[in-house]
Amino acid sequence: xxxxxxxxxxxxxxxxxxxxxxxxxxVFAQAPDAASATxxxxxxxxxxxxxxxxxxxxxEFIVKTGYQDLPAQVRKEGVRTLMNWVGVAVGGSHDxxxxxxxxxxxxxxxxxxxxxxxxxxxxxxxNAAFINGVSSHIFDYDDTHLKTIIHPAGPVxxxxxxxxxxxxxxxxxxxxxxxxxxxxxxxxxxxxxxxxYDVGWHITGTCGVFGxxxxxxxxxxxxxxQMIWALGLAASQPVGxxxxxxxxxxxxxxxxxxxxxxxxxxxAGKDYTSSDGMIEAKRGWANTISTKQxxxxxxxxxxxxYESTLNTYKPFACGIVIHPAIDAAIQLRNQYHLKAEQIDxxxxxxxxxxxxxxxxxxxxxxxxxxxxxxxxxxxxxxxGAAGEKQFSDAKVRDPMTVxxxxxxxxIIDPAVKPEQVDMTITLKDGRKLHKFIQHAIGSTEVPMxxxxxxxxxxxxxxxxxxxxxxxxxxxxxxxxEQLNSAGEIALSALxx
Numbered sequence: 247x248x249x250x251x252x253x254x255x256x257x258x259x260x261x262x263x264x265x266x267x268x269x270x271x272x273v274f275a276q277a278p279d280a281a282s283a284t285x286x287x288x289x290x291x292x293x294x295x296x297x298x299x300x301x302x303x304x305x306e307f308i309v310k311t312g313y314q315d316l317p318a319q320v321r322k323e324g325v326r327t328l329m330n331w332v333g334v335a336v337g338g339s340h341d342x343x344x345x346x347x348x349x350x351x352x353x354x355x356x357x358x359x360x361x362x363x364x365x366x367x368x369x370x371x372x373n374a375a376f377i378n379g380v381s382s383h384i385f386d387y388d389d390t391h392l393k394t395i396i397h398p399a400g401p402v403x404x405x406x407x408x409x410x411x412x413x414x415x416x417x418x419x420x421x422x423x424x425x426x427x428x429x430x431x432x433x434x435x436x437x438x439x440x441x442x443y444d445v446g447w448h449i450t451g452t453c454g455v456f457g458x459x460x461x462x463x464x465x466x467x468x469x470x471x472q473m474i475w476a477l478g479l480a481a482s483q484p485v486g487x488x489x490x491x492x493x494x495x496x497x498x499x500x501x502x503x504x505x506x507x508x509x510x511x512x513x514a515g516k517d518y519t520s521s522d523g524m525i526e527a528k529r530g531w532a533n534t535i536s537t538k539q540x541x542x543x544x545x546x547x548x549x550x551x552y553e554s555t556l557n558t559y560k561p562f563a564c565g566i567v568i569h570p571a572i573d574a575a576i577q578l579r580n581q582y583h584l585k586a587e588q589i590d591x592x593x594x595x596x597x598x599x600x601x602x603x604x605x606x607x608x609x610x611x612x613x614x615x616x617x618x619x620x621x622x623x624x625x626x627x628x629x630g631a632a633g634e635k636q637f638s639d640a641k642v643r644d645p646m647t648v649x650x651x652x653x654x655x656x657i658i659d660p661a662v663k664p665e666q667v668d669m670t671i672t673l674k675d676g677r678k679l680h681k682f683i684q685h686a687i688g689s690t691e692v693p694m695x696x697x698x699x700x701x702x703x704x705x706x707x708x709x710x711x712x713x714x715x716x717x718x719x720x721x722x723x724x725x726x727e728q729l730n731s732a733g734e735i736a737l738s739a740l741x742x
Contacts, residue, residue, distance in 0.1 A: 451486025458507020
């Protein structure tokens with residue numbers, strides 16, 4: 247999928263509901279104790295000569311916000327973010343990309359401090375964070391903040407899970423750091439998106455390093471000044487260019503952001519200094535890598551509005567523009583107990599963008615199948631699913647799949663929005679079955695349920711973890727807030 251067009255689709259199709267949230271003007275309380283908290287006036291966006299001190303404001307928020315300050319909904323979404331990340335990280339753990347990274351780094355890794363999820367190797371925390379971050383992004387099946395297209399969990403959770411095996415932390419502290427790290431990277435991303443992304447930066451890497459530094463620094467107990475330095479050192483390590491998409495380098499980016507974030511926090515913890523205004527200064531991060539700087543996106547609503555509650559999870563292992571058609575096909579299949587041999591034709595009314603991005607009629611390999619609405623609809627009817635297994639080379643070439651996708655017809659209709667689809671399935675007995683999708687499963691309007699996340703998790707870990715091991719790992723993730731040591735998550739992800 248063209249990344250510029252993908253960004254356009256996500257922005258126009260999924261962000262309308264965010265406007266009211268962005269309008270919030272409240273800022274975080276100065277102390278975690280609500281009884282003694284005082285409000286701080288929300289800074290303006292300033293001007294080029296006098297920008298607000300957003301690096302300090304953000305650092306103070308990170309340092310002073312405790313687990314008890316997080317609203318219940320925010321905590322819940324943090325747990326769901328963790329669940330989804332662990333599943334995709336284990337699922338990608340034996341991909342060739344990870345094998346090559348392990349082979350390359352094994353001779354140079356430091357002490358065996360942290361586990362690789364789904365594998366038996368142990369690495370030092372920075373290399374473990376890097377490899378787990380790579381593993382979690384390989385399938386492009388990870389979480390997505392639709393407003394910026396940042397995949398939030400990869401840099402943040404990869405960093406703090408490795409750190410929590412080196413220095414044990416409670417599950418509550420772990421979840422608090424996760425939420426604050428995600429909030430940090432998303433707010434910084436909001437401030438420079440879309441200009442920063444459009445020029446060619448891979449925003450998951452460039453903003454993810456801030457999230458990893460903030461989350462790790464929170465677990466380390468950094469002071470406000472040290473957190474300012476950690477954010478400054480993170481700003482000095484932007485990683486990821488969109489030119490890397492389609493290669494192993496793409497999943498390198500969140501992995502490297504995770505490792506670089508730990509690196510920044512560790513240095514800051516020993517008073518390794520940086521500028522106090524590395525995000526907003528004239529020659530700082532935002533002005534150097536973007537022509538847009540909206541600092542209100544970073545500071546407004548801190549502590550009252552959480553971008554992390556807008557995180558979404560992919561139910562299907564392919565470009566999001568195909569998701570409405572898959573959703574429609576699966577719903578009709580399940581409702582009418584459809585079999586491929588019953589179907590005479592499948593007609594889809596779709597936005598022009600859908601064909602532009604996913605119009606491959608005769609894919610030959612699994613990766614091409616991810617960019618074929620014809621294949622996606624066919625496997626959705628046949629399997630009732632569209633996970634990673636449905637986009638294998640074997641599935642693309644299966645005679646039943648090939649026969650059914652030849653019955654899929656697309657009708658371009660600009661009146662149909664990119665996030666919609668109008669599907670009619672005509673059966674051989676003459677019946678016509680119709681389904682219109684306004685918002686597909688996995689969107690902010692129709693989020694995946696906990697049960698659907700568990701099914702996705704189990705599918706990804708099949709063949710890597712035993713069913714009993716998978717169940718234990720799922721339960722450990724759900725119960726993260728009750729854990730005495732968050733490192734149990736990584737230990738539960740070891741293959742038997």
